[in-house]
Amino acid sequence: MLRFAQTERRSPPRRDRAERIADFDEISATLDVQNLHAQSERCAGCGVPFCQSGCPLDNNIPDWLNLAAEGQEHAAWVLSNATNTLPEICGRICPQDRLCEQACVPGQAGFGAITIGAVETALSEQAWREGWVSPISPPVEHKHSVAIVGSGPAGLAAAAMLRENGFQVEIFERADRPGGLLTYGIPSFKLEKTVVLRRTEWLMQSGVKFHLNCEVGKDVTLAELRRQHDAVLLAGGVYQARQLSVPGASDNMIVPALDYLISANRLGFGDAVEDFNSGRLDASNKNVVVIGGGDTAMDCVRTAVRQGAKKVICLYRRDEENMPGSRKELQNAREEGVEFFWLAAPKAIHGAGDTPTEIRAVRMQLGAPQKDGRALPEEVPQSAFALPADMVITALGFTPEDLPAKYAAPDLETTQWGTLAIGRNGYETSLARVYAAGDCVRGASLVVWAIREGRDAAMEMIGDILRKELAA
Ligand SMILES: Cc1cc2nc3c(=O)[nH]c(=O)nc-3n(C[C@H](O)[C@H](O)[C@H](O)COP(=O)(O)OP(=O)(O)OC[C@H]3O[C@@H](n4cnc5c(N)ncnc54)[C@H](O)[C@@H]3O)c2cc1C
Numbered sequence: 179m180l181r182f183a184q185t186e187r188r189s190p191p192r193r194d195r196a197e198r199i200a201d202f203d204e205i206s207a208t209l210d211v212q213n214l215h216a217q218s219e220r221c222a223g224c225g226v227p228f229c230q231s232g233c234p235l236d237n238n239i240p241d242w243l244n245l246a247a248e249g250q251e252h253a254a255w256v257l258s259n260a261t262n263t264l265p266e267i268c269g270r271i272c273p274q275d276r277l278c279e280q281a282c283v284p285g286q287a288g289f290g291a292i293t294i295g296a297v298e299t300a301l302s303e304q305a306w307r308e309g310w311v312s313p314i315s316p317p318v319e320h321k322h323s324v325a326i327v328g329s330g331p332a333g334l335a336a337a338a339m340l341r342e343n344g345f346q347v348e349i350f351e352r353a354d355r356p357g358g359l360l361t362y363g364i365p366s367f368k369l370e371k372t373v374v375l376r377r378t379e380w381l382m383q384s385g386v387k388f389h390l391n392c393e394v395g396k397d398v399t400l401a402e403l404r405r406q407h408d409a410v411l412l413a414g415g416v417y418q419a420r421q422l423s424v425p426g427a428s429d430n431m432i433v434p435a436l437d438y439l440i441s442a443n444r445l446g447f448g449d450a451v452e453d454f455n456s457g458r459l460d461a462s463n464k465n466v467v468v469i470g471g472g473d474t475a476m477d478c479v480r481t482a483v484r485q486g487a488k489k490v491i492c493l494y495r496r497d498e499e500n501m502p503g504s505r506k507e508l509q510n511a512r513e514e515g516v517e518f519f520w521l522a523a524p525k526a527i528h529g530a531g532d533t534p535t536e537i538r539a540v541r542m543q544l545g546a547p548q549k550d551g552r553a554l555p556e557e558v559p560q561s562a563f564a565l566p567a568d569m570v571i572t573a574l575g576f577t578p579e580d581l582p583a584k585y586a587a588p589d590l591e592t593t594q595w596g597t598l599a600i601g602r603n604g605y606e607t608s609l610a611r612v613y614a615a616g617d618c619v620r621g622a623s624l625v626v627w628a629i630r631e632g633r634d635a636a637m638e639m640i641g642d643i644l645r646k647e648l649a650a
Pocket residue numbers: 271272273327328329330331332333350351352353357358359360363364365368392393394395413414415416439473474477584615616617618622623624625626628
């Protein structure tokens with residue numbers, strides 16, 4: 179019965195280093211049928227599964243693993259799809275080592291966690307291949323409509339829930355392609371763009387109307403959307419990059435992480451990118467230094483490797499144990515040749531004209547824990563050092579823009595962190611019939627949380643709209 183002890187954990191094969199850094203394609207294969215069964219079967223014998231508690235979507239993981247182990251892939255997929263709008267995306271990019279797989283009992287017992295994310299991806303890919311995924315066709319169509327601002331995972335998940343319940347949905351997106359950070363932030367070697375576009379096309383076929391190149395607050399106002407729709411969902415994410423404030427860190431000398439990643443993703447779509455052609459966003463033959471230790475920093479270093487950088491260094495002020503990025507991505511970056519300088523912080527950037535040539539840094543040590551429990555990094559006296567740097571990329575995290583100003587809505591309340599304030603037990607903001615979900619509420623977070631909030635906010639809007647109709 180204790181399959182997890184008899185069968186080893188086996189992740190899907192990853193392409194070897196030399197092959198994968200030569201292109202921007204995904205690095206992992208999908209589990210084949212034999213391994214799908216064998217790896218799912220490892221769940222058998224886990225007496226009291228806790229994996230579900232590690233999944234923000236409360237996915238019914240043990241049940242779909244058992245069905246997959248029995249060869250009932252269709253039933254397994256139906257179950258996994260019931261709680262997750264984008265299972266093929268979560269299976270690929272959730273940091274499972276901090277979520278479901280961290281809570282896996284065999285994993286905690288030292289046998290290696292079940293490859294939950296890989297099974298979720300394999301089931302979903304089979305569903306697309308076999309034609310099990312069909313456009314949403316609600317049993318009843320309502321006249322009620324909801325406007326969604328932003329087509330990232332929060333907006334997409336909300337749109338799907340609303341359509342399943344027969345509501346009319348219009349998404350307003352300022353970018354020229356839908357998908358939010360799934361399309362323009364996350365690199366294609368983690369998530370191929372065809373996977374995202376397949377989903378947005380599915381939503382279009384399901385009756386969701388997309389208005390691309392349409393910025394709310396500029397091309398259309400929030401007030402207009404409130405007049406035209408029964409409810410509005412704000413799901414615009416967070417996009418203000420934290421600044422590096424050391425001498426020499428001027429706009430010309432620094433490349434913000436998202437500018438760099440958006441440009442790389444645009445090149446992948448075949449778009450012309452002026453700042454890449456001018457060399458500003460091209461890492462080839464350069465000594466690249468990326469400052470930061472989160473997933474965005476990992477995405478930047480790995481993109482620079484693929485663009486043919488001479489050397490790629492990641493500088494982070496805390497140690498490896500305290501880096502916020504996923505271990506999986508750190509391992510991938512290391513395998514691809516990235517060098518890590520832990521406990522190191524920038525002090526100045528030197529250069530000639532608009533081009534950096536060197537970064538001056540200092541060694542750090544971890545001091546007393548702060549309020550959030552994390553140790554405060556402190557400078558080590560007389561530990562200055564310098565690194566050659568022709569390109570300096572900052573990946574220091576994101577904060578919200580001034581959202582009441584952006585939406586010309588001074589009564590839209592925000593929290594002390596600038597994120598949108600929502601009700602204690604729900605997603606409605608301080609403006610009646612205006613709801614919010616995803617990063618703009620939670621701060622920079624994860625795709626799986628954006629999906630959870632988008633789904634929950636949609637259910638709340640549906641309940642509120644229908645209750646009002648009944649009361650009228
Ligand atoms: C580089 C990078 C890598 C990441 N990697 C991972 C990962 O591996 N795994 C993971 O789980 N998470 C990852 N994340 C985090 C994840 O992408 C986000 O938490 C998630 O996308 C948030 O979803 P969202 O729908 O709230 O916002 P977003 O995905 O940011 O989407 C918001 C959308 O709203 C649009 N918008 C904003 N304002 C307006 C307006 N006024 N009018 C119209 N449209 C507007 C934006 O253009 C955007 O398309 C990563 C983030 C970054 C930056």
